[in-house]
Amino acid sequence: MPADGKRKPKSLASVLESLVVRHRIEDIEKDIKLPPLHNRTVYLEPAWHDKLSLNLFILNLAVNAVTSERVDQDYMFNAKNRASLNQLVTNLRHSGFYWTGFTKDEITKSIDVSRKYMEHKMLSGKSEHESGELREGDFNFLLRAIQVGENILATPSWVAFSAAHELGLYIEDFPDDARETWSLCQDEPSSPLIMGASQVTRAQHHVDTHLYASDPASGLAALGKSTMEKLWQSLQSEVSKSEEELDHDHHERSPMIKKRSPQKSKSILISTSIQKPVTMNKRTISRVKANSSPRKHSTPNSNEATPKDKNNAAEEQKKVSKPPALKSAMKSALKQPPVDPIDSSSVLSRTRLSGTASAKLSYLLDRVISLHTSEKILIFYEGDNIAYYVAQALELLGIQYLIYTGSLSAERKSAYIATFNATETFRILLMDVHQAAHGLHIAAASRVFFVNPVWQPAVEAQAIKRAHRIGQTKPVYVETLVLKDTLENQMLERRKRMNSQEHHKAEKSLLDDDVMAQLIKDADFIPLLPEEMKDVRKQMAPLKEPQRLFGRVAVGMEGGDPDKDLIFPEGMNGLKGRKRKRVA
Secondary structure, eight states, rough: OOTTOOOOTTTHHHHHOOOOOOOOHHHHHHHHHHEEEEEEEEOOOHHHHHHHHHHHHHHHHHHHHHHTOOTTTTTSGGGHHHHHHHHHHHHHHHHTTEEEEEOOOHHHHHHHHHHHHHHHHHHHHHHHHHHOSSSSSHHHHHHHHHHHHHHHHHHHHHHHHHHHTOOOOEESSOEEEHHHHHSSSSSSSSSEEEEHHHHHHHHHHHHTTEEEEEEEEHHHHHHHHHHHHHHHHHHHHHHHHHHHHHHHHHHHHHHHHHTSSSTOOOOOHHHHTTTTOOOOOOBOOOOEEEOOGGGGGSSSSSSSOOOHHHHHHHHHHHHOOOOHHHHHHHHHHSSSSOOOOSSSSGGGGEEEEEEOOHHHHHHHHHHHHHHHSSSEEEEEEHHHHHHHHHHHHHHHHTOOOEEEETTTTTHHHHHHHHOOOOOOOOOOOEEEEGGGTOOOOTTTTTEEEEESOOOOOHHHHHHHTTTTTOOOOOOOEEEEEEESSSHHHHHHHHHHHHOOHHHHHHOOOGGGSSSHHHHTTOOOOOOOEEEHHOOOHSSSSEEEEEEEEEEOOOOOOOTOOOEEEEEEEEEEEOTTTOOOOOEE
């Protein structure tokens, strides 16, 4: 204010002109009619490996509860173990999609712990009523836990997937002479053939880079032998290293262990189930694309020739003169429509991806295959390894994707959203549900999938709002995938019955809800059907329509710049040495 105490006439106008009035998006959307929102829960029957993974966590909790006698710090639900229990529950929820975190050795040790505990109780000479230490229910529960563990160890595919940390895939009509060398199970190759996703990718790449050879499958068996030998050698080295670390750890902790009562022993499995899984792959952008015109890929470069390319070609033509008959034949061939590079009589044309080891992944692939050409798809996940498994399968099918994770730089996050919204190159966006923050505009997507039910309703609603918002012109369809009659099914039902106060109390952890915590304590094993144990075909989660494996994915992308199709907003600095599209 001036010294004379009088306000200048234009000062208020100046202040008002500098103000920016903002409205809440919720208030604006009240006055703007958005397209319809359709939200449904899809209940799926757990596949064999889904049951095994979930049962392993229940076995873990059961053995710990009984052998610790539910007292002191050995008991997983003791207040001092809360951080570890939270991680275990997080891992348990992720296992509803797929899990390879447990090892054969850990299950064996857990079974041994259970048997020794039961033997000790029986040799004590006391009845359960006199000792009060081993109730009949606990005794039977341990017996069932042992049976579940033995059934898992007797499943060759589980042992292989777990040892190799591989996404399990089932392949029909793989070339006979290469079946044995590529089989992930080290016994007789099954039908369909059981393979890991990484190995399927390598086999696919080998054939697709030799499509125009006289025999594209030549060398496939030898490659399989060398690939699997390297895999098992690498795994053996890891096992030896882990055993050395465990022995060292045991030696360091031995004084403490000796103080424990011999009849009370915490399950060995706890050490693995409470660990945060290591992210298997940090690549967040697809490196393959669909091979829509196989003939194009028979030449080094299928793109339109630039003037420089034409000049270079003219110079080469002067050096090497082709006979007129050959030039005529080549010109005639190029005029023909694209043809399948694989002869229809070849077994390679019949090789199919028929299913996966995950009920949710198989369902998701079916939906993506049927929808991605007409609609853009947003897939929400929790746990980066889930995104990695989905990405592996999409690459095998030649479907390009982007993964929006918390580890991305701000520049790359913006580029992924801009590219997904503005181009047709990437029609699948996988996003960590906890990254679905306010302000993200992803209205290009009209199909939304949650691969696991979300515990916090506010987080789920915020994620859906990324697509169902101003700018959306299509109806939005949301699907949440849930395994029937499992803990995640119970979790979703409990969430529906909770009031706002209960949701607020358990916002950070579902264990803060007493009802949900008790449901986890009381969790029972999922029944394993005898016919599933013996029939590999009944163990897989089949695709509705088996998908061709060879000749569908474009090759030659590995050496190129995976970022070349990204759009980086104006004003953001690109990575050094890379040219990239920009949008104002």
